[in-house]
Amino acid sequence: MEVRMAVRKSFGAFDLQADFSVTGEHVGIFGESGSGKSTLVGMLAGLSAPDEGEIFLDGECLFSSSRGIDLKPERRRVGIVFQQPSLFPHLSVESNLLYGFRRCEPRRRSIEVASLVSVLKLEPLLRRGVNNLSGGEKQRVALGRAMLANPRLLLMDEPLSALDDAHKFQIIQYLKSASEQFGIPYLFISHSLLEIRLMTERVLAISGGRLAGQATPEQLARSRMGQSQVGYINLLKVEALRKMGGMTAYRWGTQELFISASEESPPSTMYELSSRDIILFKKHPEAISARNLLKCTVVDTFPSGNKVGVELLCGSETLIAEVVVQAADELAIQAQTEIYAVIKASSFRRLG
Amino acid sequence: MLLLTSTDYDAIRLSVKVALTATLLSLPFGFAFAYVMTFLKFRGKTLLEVLVNLPLTLPPVVIGYLLLISLGKHGWLGPLLESLGVRLIFTWKAAVVASAVVGFPLLVRSIRLGMESIDRQLIHASRTLGARWLDTLFTVVLPLSRHGIVAGSSLMFARSLGEFGATIIVAGNIPGVTQTIPLAIYEYAAAPAGESAAVSLCVVAVVLSVLVLLVHEAIGRKLARRD
Numbered sequence: 001m002e003v004r005m006a007v008r009k010s011f012g013a014f015d016l017q018a019d020f021s022v023t024g025e026h027v028g029i030f031g032e033s034g035s036g037k038s039t040l041v042g043m044l045a046g047l048s049a050p051d052e053g054e055i056f057l058d059g060e061c062l063f064s065s066s067r068g069i070d071l072k073p074e075r076r077r078v079g080i081v082f083q084q085p086s087l088f089p090h091l092s093v094e095s096n097l098l099y100g101f102r103r104c105e106p107r108r109r110s111i112e113v114a115s116l117v118s119v120l121k122l123e124p125l126l127r128r129g130v131n132n133l134s135g136g137e138k139q140r141v142a143l144g145r146a147m148l149a150n151p152r153l154l155l156m157d158e159p160l161s162a163l164d165d166a167h168k169f170q171i172i173q174y175l176k177s178a179s180e181q182f183g184i185p186y187l188f189i190s191h192s193l194l195e196i197r198l199m200t201e202r203v204l205a206i207s208g209g210r211l212a213g214q215a216t217p218e219q220l221a222r223s224r225m226g227q228s229q230v231g232y233i234n235l236l237k238v239e240a241l242r243k244m245g246g247m248t249a250y251r252w253g254t255q256e257l258f259i260s261a262s263e264e265s266p267p268s269t270m271y272e273l274s275s276r277d278i279i280l281f282k283k284h285p286e287a288i289s290a291r292n293l294l295k296c297t298v299v300d301t302f303p304s305g306n307k308v309g310v311e312l313l314c315g316s317e318t319l320i321a322e323v324v325v326q327a328a329d330e331l332a333i334q335a336q337t338e339i340y341a342v343i344k345a346s347s348f349r350r351l352g
Numbered sequence: 353m354l355l356l357t358s359t360d361y362d363a364i365r366l367s368v369k370v371a372l373t374a375t376l377l378s379l380p381f382g383f384a385f386a387y388v389m390t391f392l393k394f395r396g397k398t399l400l401e402v403l404v405n406l407p408l409t410l411p412p413v414v415i416g417y418l419l420l421i422s423l424g425k426h427g428w429l430g431p432l433l434e435s436l437g438v439r440l441i442f443t444w445k446a447a448v449v450a451s452a453v454v455g456f457p458l459l460v461r462s463i464r465l466g467m468e469s470i471d472r473q474l475i476h477a478s479r480t481l482g483a484r485w486l487d488t489l490f491t492v493v494l495p496l497s498r499h500g501i502v503a504g505s506s507l508m509f510a511r512s513l514g515e516f517g518a519t520i521i522v523a524g525n526i527p528g529v530t531q532t533i534p535l536a537i538y539e540y541a542a543a544p545a546g547e548s549a550a551v552s553l554c555v556v557a558v559v560l561s562v563l564v565l566l567v568h569e570a571i572g573r574k575l576a577r578r579d
Contacts, residue, residue: 074484078480079480080476082476082477086473089496099481103481
């Protein structure tokens with residue numbers, strides 16, 4: 001999928017100017033609320049027109065103010081999953097799902113209804129009305145409905161924002177597996193860096209109606225670490241659950257992590273850990289209360305705002321810690337040096 | 353005991369016929385007008401809104417008189433109607449026109465309230481799912497406006513049943529031809545011995561009004577259950 005946009009749109013005091021070209025199957029647009037993300041989405045889908053400019057999708061011109069081209073939304077084959085599921089309240093789940101499918105030319109129907117229903121686990125919901133579904137169920141139906149219209153590009157405009165954490169990470173799995181299985185590229189729009197990292201491979205950052213840059217989600221996360229209130233969020237995939245008294249132990253690569261976890265900890269899962277919750281020691285600390293002491297090697301350091309990010313290799317896995325410049329100097333942190341990372345068991349937060 | 357003559361029965365039948373015809377004929381226009389006022393932006397919208405709502409504030413007699421000078425033989429539209437072989441003034445069709453004009457703002461207002469409650473994102477979703485504008489209109493906007501359509505139709509039907517001022521000017525008060533319930537009551541009330549007949553027709557009017565409201569409630573509940 002290739003999107004090229006060079007557009008300008010003003011309303012009130014807000015002025016959006018975007019000029020970019022992006023290629024990839026899973027692309028993100030990241031920005032704070034009011035930065036112009038949804039306006040971009042609306043213009044790409046044909047729901048609003050730029051004041052001037054051009055929009056191309058896979059080489060086809062969707063909009064051109066100079067050539068007088070403005071393809072109607074139904075002809076663009078660009079699907080949208082909105083923040084609110086926006087299901088048709090007068091139709092059943094099944095009729096919602098089939099709304100776009102029935103309007104899609106038969107030769108373009110590459111997705112079978114039954115297989116999509118199966119991937120999104122929608123069978124038990126088909127006969128139900130949409131008003132009594134949970135938020136997560138509604139969003140699954142909205143995703144299925146958009147995909148069954150066989151779009152060539154799926155726009156996901158903050159599709160997880162209205163969901164709680166438990167549903168959010170469940171839906172992420174559905175979004176990714178459905179997109180991969182049925183080969184539909186997507187543009188994922190979010191103000192959550194974590195969601196962008198979980199969902200995309202390439203990201204456009206937008207701020208105040210202007211494009212701030214294009215990067216990988218990892219690069220973006222590292223560059224924003226110093227100014228973020230939560231620092232850099234490490235994502236740790238853990239497995240082989242082992243209960244030890246009131247503590248839970250998981251295998252993380254070649255290491256074992258002790259985590260304060262609830263009774264219903266799954267055998268394997270994903271945890272997040274802020275770079276701010278990792279304390280670095282130059283020498284092996286004695287008698288500490290924290291349950292995790294990891295011997296690591298510094299791979300790299302990088303500046304981010306007024307902080308220094310420290311990339312650590314802990315066994316086979318990587319962690320990003322964060323220290324102030326003064327601490328980095330005092331500890332003489334540099335690549336290839338050994339260091340100890342201390343993490344409290346309560347610092348981990350399970351995703352989903 | 354109701355004292356109804358055959359002329360009274362004619363008036364009842366005509367009232368229902370006029371109200372029903374005016375409501376059914378106005379519905380598509382009311383829906384279209386409500387759509388335009390809800391979803392479109394254009395210059396002169398406020399002026400158009402004032403014009404359509406004018407019958408709410410104008411005395412019905414004034415509306416009747418304006419219709420008379422517009423649709424009469426020597427009116428603005430008279431020659432056109434005559435060339436088409438249509439005669440309106442002092443026929444039951446004129447009563448329909450009077451009822452339609454007087455009840456139209458009520459119909460539009462109710463449908464518009466229904467349309468304004470539709471989440472715009474549903475319309476956007478429909479379009480991005482491949483539906484053309486007309487398709488979206490019939491599969492999303494129309495079904496989601498149904499509460500407003502039912503409420504507006506009931507209001508307009510009830511208003512038409514009670515229409516007097518405009519009707520008497522434009523359709524006259526001809527028993528068996530253009531005389532509706534309110535016109536018949538007016539005639540009885542002016543006659544020395546017409547009190548009991550007037551009361552009988554009043555009872556009929558009350559019963560009809562209650563029936564309209566009951567049907568409206570029943571349809572509203574049925575729709576709410578479906579939601």
